[in-house]
Amino acid sequence: MLTLLCLGGVGIAVLLYDEETKIDRAEPDQVTSSFLRTYLVNRSDDEAALYICASGAKLEEIAALRAENINREAQFGTSVSVVWESLTVAPATGGVTSVSVDLVITxxxxxxxxxxxxxxxxxxxxxxxxxxxxxxxKEP
Incomplete structure (x- = not known):
């Protein structure tokens, strides 16, 4: 009986952990925010990959921004931080949308x-x- 209770407890713990760590891709603004956090703040390509499309992503400009931030830190001995504000989601059409955001680079x-x-x-x-x-x- 005790073994069954322990196994049941382990099963519930696994389900709760899975639910808490689940990647939420339901809303475009939330995905954009998560991508920015993992790519520009954490600087983790592995984490960012969870929010990038399967193929054909055009991320050269944001990669250049991240490289610029890293270079400035090395060159000037500074710390560069990025935050974002004013996320605006355009109406989705055929499974495609865009999110406008202001990046504040300090x-x-x-x-x-x-x-x-x-x-x-x-x-x-x-x-x-x-x-x-x-x-x-980057918008003009």
């Missing part, structure tokens, strides 16, 4: 802000068993 050194700029970006998403980022472009 440099700091020794706890003192040394620079800050805001860039408008557009992210293209496709519904592939949940929304996925398939493109990122």
């Amino acid at each position: 440099g700091s050194k020794g706890g003192v802000q040394t620079s800050s700029r805001t860039e408008p970006w557009s992210f293209q998403l496709i519904d592939q068993d949940g929304w996925r980022v398939c493109g990122a472009t």
